[in-house]
Amino acid sequence: MSTAAQRVEYLRELGRFDDAEREARTALAAEPQDATLLVALAAVLLGAGRHAEGLAAADAATAAAPQDERVHRLRGLLLSYMGRHHEAVQAGYTAVSLAPEEPYAATGYARVLQRAGRLTDAMTVAHRLVALAPNSAASHFLLADVASDLGDRRTARASYAEVLRLDPQHAAARHDLAVLDARSHRPARALAGLVDAGTMDPSMPQVLQTVTAVLWQLSWRLRMWLAVATVIAVFSGSGTEPSWSARITAAAILLASAALAWLTVRDLPAGTRPVVRAALRTDGPLRFTWIATGVCLAVYAVVAVTGLRVLVVIVWLALALLGWLTLGVRIVRSARRRG
Amino acid sequence: MLSARTNVSKVECVPLKLAESHRIGILDPMPDDALLTSLLSAVEAAPGDVPLRLHVAELLADRGRLPEALAHCTQAITHDAANPAALALLHRLTSAISTPEPPVFDWTSAEEQVADIEPPEFAHVEDPAPAPTIEDIERPTVTLADVGGMEQVKERLELAFLGPMRNPQLAKAFGKTLAGGLLLYGPPGCGKTFLARAVAGELGARFYNVGISDVLDMYVGASERNLSQIFDAARRNAPCVLFLDEIDALGQKRSHLAHSTSMRNVVNQLLSEMDSLGGAGDGVFVLGATNHPWDVDNALRRPGRFDRMLLVLPPDAAARASILRYHLRDRPVAQIDVDKIVRATEHFSGADLAHVCTTAAERGLAASMRAGQLRPLTTADLEAAVREIRPSTGPWFSTARTVTAFGNADGSYDDLAAYLRKNKKL
Structure with missing residues (x-):
């Protein structure tokens, strides 16, 4: 990965999307067809919620590096956020076809299926993801999320518990487990969970x-x-x-x-x-x-x-x-x- | 059997063509192929026709248009996941795409072409490792007296930081250590950087403004080295105020950086550098600024590091008046009732006030162009601009409210909680 692309990645990981975008666009001015930079820019724009612009970058990346699963994964996610679910699922499928053993590709595919309302398919892919990355809290979190949407509270609860075992500071899992408690008519338990989640990450606005x-x-x-x-x-x-x-x-x-x-x-x-x-x-x-x-x-x-x-x-x-x-x-x- | 053999022959033939198209380095734009165009139209009309789509994909592959061929192939698989021809084509395409042959390069001719070029002067001199670039190294002339309003902040700054720095013996007598930095926090655009510069001015020190871009480097260990060099440079240029802007980026909670060993090491390096400062003795005063103090690693807030926090709120009435006057000083104005605008801009940040003045100026310019003569800005222009602009501090206070509810067990955000209690509508 080029220096510029790495810096873009760092800045994106830190949530500094404006700086990351500036860095990516400056580098792209010199190398407009650099697929790594285009992918990095698309990821930044996805994080910043600017999906249409992100899709343009992802399309350019797809043309430059069609063999790279990341471009299809990002394209799928961006299309999904734009409500173009059919194309999103196709892009997600392409990503997993190109890299069937890559957990990130499976994550992206499961997410687009979930957003497209194909929860049973999303659940299958989420199970596959857990098999690929059994020690990743993110894998179990995705499975829990999909199971919760599907109404499978037992699987969801078990998966959230697994997430918290792997990463005890996972505030989102603690929050979602509390939501599950609230839906199961256990408000006191839910309240306790929410206080825990807020303490883990006080800046998470949905907790309040x-x-x-x-x-x-x-x-x-x-x-x-x-x-x-x-x-x-x-x-x-x-x-x-x-x-x-x-x-x-x-x-x-x-x-x-x-x-x-x-x-x-x-x-x-x-x-x-x-x-x-x-x-x-x-x-x-x-x-x-x-x-x-x-x-x-x-x-x-x-x-x-x-x-x-x-x-x-x-x-x-x-x-x-x-x-x-x-x-x-x-x-x-x-x-x-x-x- | 026959069908299988036909497929095999196709599989064996096509990669050669694909390899050729790669060998020439670029994929030539296709001439207008009437057959392909009509087939593509047919595919559009019948997107579920798998054999047709596969045929088109093969034609595209034959012409070297691999990305499009791949797209059609994956769509065919979407419709018929078990189709062996589609799967074989997918395999063929992906392997063709992922193993392009390197372009043939004529080394002999290339060497002949560059044989008579003189090597550049000093080409033998090795480049030293690039030193970290530190933005805005300066000796500021502004002091706290230049900060309009914000008397509470200035008073707290004087008591918590500047007073002990100016009176080290007195501070020592009361057992107050001079080690550690001061963390300025608050909503964006409210003058934290300006205050830091004014602190440097008060101390008669140089002002080093360090941002994340001065530190980050892709090579393993390079970011940590950059940080270390920045602190060394600050020591060499003592007395100086080392201002770490947006310290939530440099010193983010390590639990958030589970996937970034490099960034975790940067935080560790920052902790170590903070510990290495020996109070006022070495003349380096560290100030940090952040909009998100709750994202700063807890270890950075321990005694001897950033153990003092100062809330920098949106400008008060006096400060707003100063800011408005500053931004209007070079613009044509007439009959401006600054107090009226000040009353209408509560909770506006300094940046929002600058935006108000710019928007009002744009209105004034438009009116002047329409009238064909200069029409100075009036209170009405500013009021119209205020109506257009919402204070940018809203989202920050919304997050801050959650933080004071959940993350104020140690009382770190008592000032903020008190402010939010006073301003319930925020």
Whole structure:
């Protein structure tokens, strides 16, 4: 590899795409057909998310060095990111045909298949990749990712665990394992995993977003419990006068809520509190939901003291309001994502 | 059997033609081949026709157009993965492509051509190993007094770095070591380099600006040697401020560099060089700057290395006013309400403010050209420019928020956390 190409590679590995591109283009001005430089430039542009320009470089590299699997692999990935999945799969296949024993070629092919929605084929290639590079965390991570998309949680979980065994500081694997926990309705475990992932790589922006999603999940659980509790409170007696039955029911609900909360938070790591606070700060509706849920619990505390069962109506109204709020937020955010 | 034999004969024949096309060094542009053109059109019309596609691929291969032949062959395989003819052609093409014959070169004639050329003077002198190039070696004249606003930063800089450097005896009396560097961090374009230059000016020292490109080298060990030479050069030119710009690149977390032994060695070398500095005694003051302190290797932040961190935030109101005045000083202006623009540009970096002035100037120029006479810039031009430009610091603060949530167990980012608490909308 030429000096310039090596420097481009270094700069790309460091995430300094602007510098890497400048270096590559300067070198290409002298050697416009240098396939290594063209490949390096295409890789830089792929990393920078400038896929159309990257594809132009990859096409030029393909013409200059059609026997090099890297050019086809990069072409495939770039086409895939541009939504041209059919051509991407063809390019990926060419790469693995040229270098059937090359793990990177298999990685690229599996990725384009995954992005094209051919998850079963992607899974087959990912298994082949793991066979080619069994000690690489990246191989197991890809298999886990594809398995997760395919809904094969068992394989995904086992593969994420293998990634973390090979590379205990793999923040993305820790994050994705936490996502799997959240999808398996284990929000507390997911939250603990996310705090771990954030500690491993504090600059990973999606961790805080996932924490927010998990907090929505937890708030939904708490609201469901409060709805059930409110039904129990309403049907455990009647009348507007203070009563001991109302006091006892409210106290029992508070105790049960405290027990549930303890069961949820007991295994959370020490750094959870600032993370939760930061997540609540970034999401206004979520913050409002938790404050309103807290008010509901406070109302039960008042009922436990005064015995006034009629106050439970406030809880019922608050839960109904929160239900509508959650629905509205979900609709607006889904529309925003689609738009 | 017959079919197999036919295939074998084709396999044996074609590589010779391929080899010939390689021997001439370049693949000649094809003449307009009507048959091939019509077959290519037919392939476009029926992309799933495998025999047709293979036939076209063979014709292309015969004409030396190997990349196109390979593309058609792989598409045929996509449609019929088990097709033996396609697989045989693929094998043939890849082996033909990957083992080109070296071009024949007539050495005797070449030697005759260059026989009468005189060797260049000093050709026998061996080139010394290239010394590392250090950008912007200078003796800055700017001081902290030239930095507009940013009083808090200047005060902290004075207390944490400049004061002890100017009063070594006093610092020693209080047990404060002068070893170690200062790491400036903050969003991009907020004047970290300018501040570093001003620090050099305050200390009356030379200013060495070192970037990643001054260090990186492809040869094994060369990057480490470059780094070592840079520190040696700094010692020779003491007193000096050695400014390591974007130190997250030079000193990236080694856990992120699992696949790059060379870069890991650069980080190790940097650690070793930092340890070799003996405080103010050798006259080398190391300043680092980064937009991503969370990507810097933890070992670099230990005592004696970059153990002091200083947050350089977007310019405050006074600094924004200075920056705006600076960028407008050579432009025709009339009735500029700088305070109004200052209020509208909170969280803008210095670079964003420069961009605002440039955009406003472009508007003024366009208006002048339309009017046919010079029309000075007004507050309205600047306000329009501010509306067009979003502060570039937003994404940085978004990441910083995550970092303060997850990575502030040791309190390193308390300043940043406090700033984010004060500016919740960031």
